[in-house]
Amino acid sequence: MSKVYNLMFAGVGGQGSLLIAELTSIAAAHAGYDVKQTEVHGVSQRGGSVETHVRFGDKVYSPIVTPGEADAVIALEKLEALRFAHYLNPTAGVILVNTYEIVPGSVVNADKMYPYETIEYLRGKGLHVLTLPASQIARDLGDGRMANVVMIGALSTRIPIPDSSWQKALHLRLPARYLEGNLKAFAAGKQAVEAEIVSN
Amino acid sequence: METNAKPKTETQPVRELLLANQAIARGAWEAGVTFAAGYPGTPSTEIIETLAKRYPETNPRWSTNEKVAFEEGMGAAIGGLRVLVTMKHVGLNVAADAFMVFPYSGTNGGFVFISADDPGMHSSQNEQDNRYYGRMGKVPILEPSDAQECRDFVIAAFDLSEQFSTPVMLRTTTRLAHHKGLVDVGPRREVSQREFVADAKRFSVPIYRKLHRPKVEERLEALRAYAETCSFNRVEHSDNAVGVITSGISYQYVKEVLPDAGVLRLGMTYPLPPEMLRDFCGRYQTVYVVEEGESFIEEYMLSLGINNIQGKALFGVIGEYSPGRLRQALNLGAAVPQPFTEDIMLLPRPPMFCVGCGHRTVFSALRQLKVTVAGDIGCYTMGALPPFEAEHTTFCMGASIGTAVGLERAGHDKVVAIIGDSTFIHAGIPPLIDAVYNGSKLTLVILDNSTTGMTGDQPHAATGYNALGQETHKLNLVAMCKATGVENITVVDTWQRKEVARALRKAVKYNGPSVVIAQGPCMQLPEMKRRGIPPYTVIEELCTQCDACFKVWCPAIKRTAANFPLIAGDECTSCTVCAQVCPTEAIVLAETAVVA
Numbered sequence: 001m002s003k004v005y006n007l008m009f010a011g012v013g014g015q016g017s018l019l020i021a022e023l024t025s026i027a028a029a030h031a032g033y034d035v036k037q038t039e040v041h042g043v044s045q046r047g048g049s050v051e052t053h054v055r056f057g058d059k060v061y062s063p064i065v066t067p068g069e070a071d072a073v074i075a076l077e078k079l080e081a082l083r084f085a086h087y088l089n090p091t092a093g094v095i096l097v098n099t100y101e102i103v104p105g106s107v108v109n110a111d112k113m114y115p116y117e118t119i120e121y122l123r124g125k126g127l128h129v130l131t132l133p134a135s136q137i138a139r140d141l142g143d144g145r146m147a148n149v150v151m152i153g154a155l156s157t158r159i160p161i162p163d164s165s166w167q168k169a170l171h172l173r174l175p176a177r178y179l180e181g182n183l184k185a186f187a188a189g190k191q192a193v194e195a196e197i198v199s200n
Numbered sequence: 201m202e203t204n205a206k207p208k209t210e211t212q213p214v215r216e217l218l219l220a221n222q223a224i225a226r227g228a229w230e231a232g233v234t235f236a237a238g239y240p241g242t243p244s245t246e247i248i249e250t251l252a253k254r255y256p257e258t259n260p261r262w263s264t265n266e267k268v269a270f271e272e273g274m275g276a277a278i279g280g281l282r283v284l285v286t287m288k289h290v291g292l293n294v295a296a297d298a299f300m301v302f303p304y305s306g307t308n309g310g311f312v313f314i315s316a317d318d319p320g321m322h323s324s325q326n327e328q329d330n331r332y333y334g335r336m337g338k339v340p341i342l343e344p345s346d347a348q349e350c351r352d353f354v355i356a357a358f359d360l361s362e363q364f365s366t367p368v369m370l371r372t373t374t375r376l377a378h379h380k381g382l383v384d385v386g387p388r389r390e391v392s393q394r395e396f397v398a399d400a401k402r403f404s405v406p407i408y409r410k411l412h413r414p415k416v417e418e419r420l421e422a423l424r425a426y427a428e429t430c431s432f433n434r435v436e437h438s439d440n441a442v443g444v445i446t447s448g449i450s451y452q453y454v455k456e457v458l459p460d461a462g463v464l465r466l467g468m469t470y471p472l473p474p475e476m477l478r479d480f481c482g483r484y485q486t487v488y489v490v491e492e493g494e495s496f497i498e499e500y501m502l503s504l505g506i507n508n509i510q511g512k513a514l515f516g517v518i519g520e521y522s523p524g525r526l527r528q529a530l531n532l533g534a535a536v537p538q539p540f541t542e543d544i545m546l547l548p549r550p551p552m553f554c555v556g557c558g559h560r561t562v563f564s565a566l567r568q569l570k571v572t573v574a575g576d577i578g579c580y581t582m583g584a585l586p587p588f589e590a591e592h593t594t595f596c597m598g599a600s601i602g603t604a605v606g607l608e609r610a611g612h613d614k615v616v617a618i619i620g621d622s623t624f625i626h627a628g629i630p631p632l633i634d635a636v637y638n639g640s641k642l643t644l645v646i647l648d649n650s651t652t653g654m655t656g657d658q659p660h661a662a663t664g665y666n667a668l669g670q671e672t673h674k675l676n677l678v679a680m681c682k683a684t685g686v687e688n689i690t691v692v693d694t695w696q697r698k699e700v701a702r703a704l705r706k707a708v709k710y711n712g713p714s715v716v717i718a719q720g721p722c723m724q725l726p727e728m729k730r731r732g733i734p735p736y737t738v739i740e741e742l743c744t745q746c747d748a749c750f751k752v753w754c755p756a757i758k759r760t761a762a763n764f765p766l767i768a769g770d771e772c773t774s775c776t777v778c779a780q781v782c783p784t785e786a787i788v789l790a791e792t793a794v795v796a
């Protein structure tokens with residue numbers, strides 16, 4: 001059976017992890033793959049953690065990614081990277097982390113307990129961690145909310161979906177007034193990872 | 201990892217990537233539905249929403265509650281239309297009275313209703329398996345396994361409904377309803393309205409229903425025969441010693457975990473086909489029954505005397521299934537990794553009230569009052585969690601009022617019931633009538649945020665808009681409460697924290713039933729997001745670091761390294777509550793701070 005790619009998107013409600021999962025699914029479909037995506041709705045507007053699974057390949061059955069099997073985990077926030085890191089295939093996968101911290105507002109004294117050391121910790125576990133300051137990159141481009149699209153720019157360097165399909169997905173899914181900025185964000189994410197790989 | 205695998209060519213036509221709920225809506229539209237009704241509830245909500253957005257010719261509506269939706273649907277179907285009714289699993293409890301009697305008369309136009317179950321309780325108060333309802337009501341149950349089948353089965357369900365003149369249940373689960381997949385779609389079929397023949401013996405007079413009782417059994421037997429050959433059930437034989445009987449989304453997990461096993465995929469899980477089950481099990485040494493939820497298929501098979509099966513003892517009845525869970529149960533491969541928690545703090549991130557949510561002030565005040573609070577179902581259920589912890593019971597929609605009345609009888613001298621506007625309209629009016637009628641002195645708080653917030657902001661009767669966004673009569677909540685006999689009714693702006701606290705204090709003291717309506721639209725409503733929002737900011741020179749603003753528990757208020765509050769300008773909704781609590785007026789509109 002040919003390979004099915006397993007992706008896990010993690011973030012905090014409001015960060016747009018669902019949107020980039022969908023952009024990835026659309027891009028994969030456009031590239032000719034079968035694709036399935038699963039998301040748990042409900043708490044996304046209320047600042048809870050949000051996980052979305054995307055699987056694509058010749059033929060996809062389950063929409064669910066099994067822990068230990070993700071080719072990539074795309075985390076829009078550090079604590080969420082930690083929460084979903086066990087989904088990663090520990091030998092072949094890569095976890096892409098936006099080095100951005102959102103301290104849970106609903107937990108008393110959360111700022112004192114936040115796992116700031118997540119990146120070093122995950123590296124210590126032998127995982128392949130790529131970090132990038134996606135929120136900063138997006139802010140420099142004029143809108144911090146585009147951090148999510150920076151992240152899929154980064155992801156695009158790791159999975160076999162051609163650029164033309166990503167472009168198509170962005171065109172199909174985003175309102176025209178946001179398109180130009182997001183195309184730049186996508187390109188910036190791509191460049192950031194390429195630079196980071198060199199420095200690794 | 202592999203990065204140089206070749207992408208596919210781009211020449212194939214792109215099918216639509218649809219959420220399974222969108223695929224259901226699409227199927228209903230293609231099947232020629234001309235009436236659709238539902239009440240919001242995860243994971244069913246997107247069906248009516250999609251119909252409203254893309255297929256208004258299906259005449260979709262949000263009804264007051266699931267029972268009303270079901271009854272409107274019955275009427276429309278008897279009147280000859282093709283009808284779709286949608287609800288989450290617990291919605292069928294509300295609609296059960298209508299549901300249980302409809303099969304006696306049977307339907308005229310096709311009648312299909314969606315029961316969206318929630319194994320794992322992602323957003324529900326229980327995990328009930330509604331296949332038992334299908335069996336109790338003696339109606340066929342269809343269970344698709346992916347988004348494509350959601351569309352296909354809905355279309356076929358209408359033909360089935362009309363062929364047997366029976367309501368048909370299409371059961372989904374959260375994982376199915378909320379997954380996206382590629383779907384081939386087709387055009388709409390225009391179905392002409394069937395003639396309605398008034399027939400008191402069929403449609404009314406309970407005494408005649410006795411005559412129809414045997415017909416229900418005859419229909420069931422006919423359906424059982426149909427199940428043996430229908431295309432919903434599919435056999436994929438193999439020469440493996442292991443066979444699997446499965447249904448719904450679990451089919452996909454089985455294909456991942458046991459790719460070489462023989463499979464009987466039951467797309468129709470009631471009535472079940474006895475011969476097909478016997479035949480299938482006769483060909484394999486061991487047969488696993490993989491069904492999420494209760495032991496529904498397995499129990500039936502045991503009743504047939506089939507005993508080379510293994511099901512619930514291996515896979516369990518609680519929660520969702522997944523490929524990992526099946527693999528673990530079957531001892532295949534390595535253990536599924538667990539989250540990293542060793543030597544690190546994996547902080548939870550529970551959901552909370554949104555920035556600017558008007559519910560916050562009410563729970564702060566209730567916490568101060570130290571009263572017993574019977575809660576209800578909605579975003580405000582979060583008032584039970586830290587830091588507020590000011591809600592002591594939550595059961596089901598509308599239960600706050602009845603529970604409060606009961607607690608009062610049990611000796612809690614001052615009880616407060618708290619309920620959202622949508623929930624009040626759904627199931628809160630009869631218990632309020634009862635409270636007054638039976639002499640309760642409860643205080644009812646209605647959180648009037650002009651929407652059904654929990655399920656993603658759908659309109660309801662007190663918003664003045666219908667599912668299609670058209671203006672309609674706006675139910676007057678004050679007049680409604682007055683009509684029940686409550687005389688002490690106060691309406692407050694929910695963002696005026698002192699007013700809210702005062703109103704609650706007075707209402708609780710009042711010697712008789714009282715109502716406080718806390719008004720303020722949900723911040724997620726498009727009109728609230730669209731309004732100009734001047735953010736607030738902190739003037740550090742005036743701040744004494746007393747932390748009062750942090751006790752508002754607004755997620756937009758962060759802490760700086762120097763221990764000052766910092767209001768995230770792009771998150772602030774200008775609700776003003778933090779500025780109201782600041783004793784030194786250090787929190788001001790950002791634009792005025794610049795001038796100062």
Ligand SMILES: Cc1ncc(C[n+]2csc(CCOP(=O)(O)OP(=O)(O)O)c2C)c(N)n1
Binds near residue numbers: 242324623652653
């Ligand atoms: C019988 C039933 N139907 C539907 C639901 C799904 N549901 C949960 S809360 C809710 C309503 C929330 O609206 P509202 O009461 O106005 O409170 P809000 O969330 O806006 O604060 C609904 C429809 C349910 N739990 N039970």
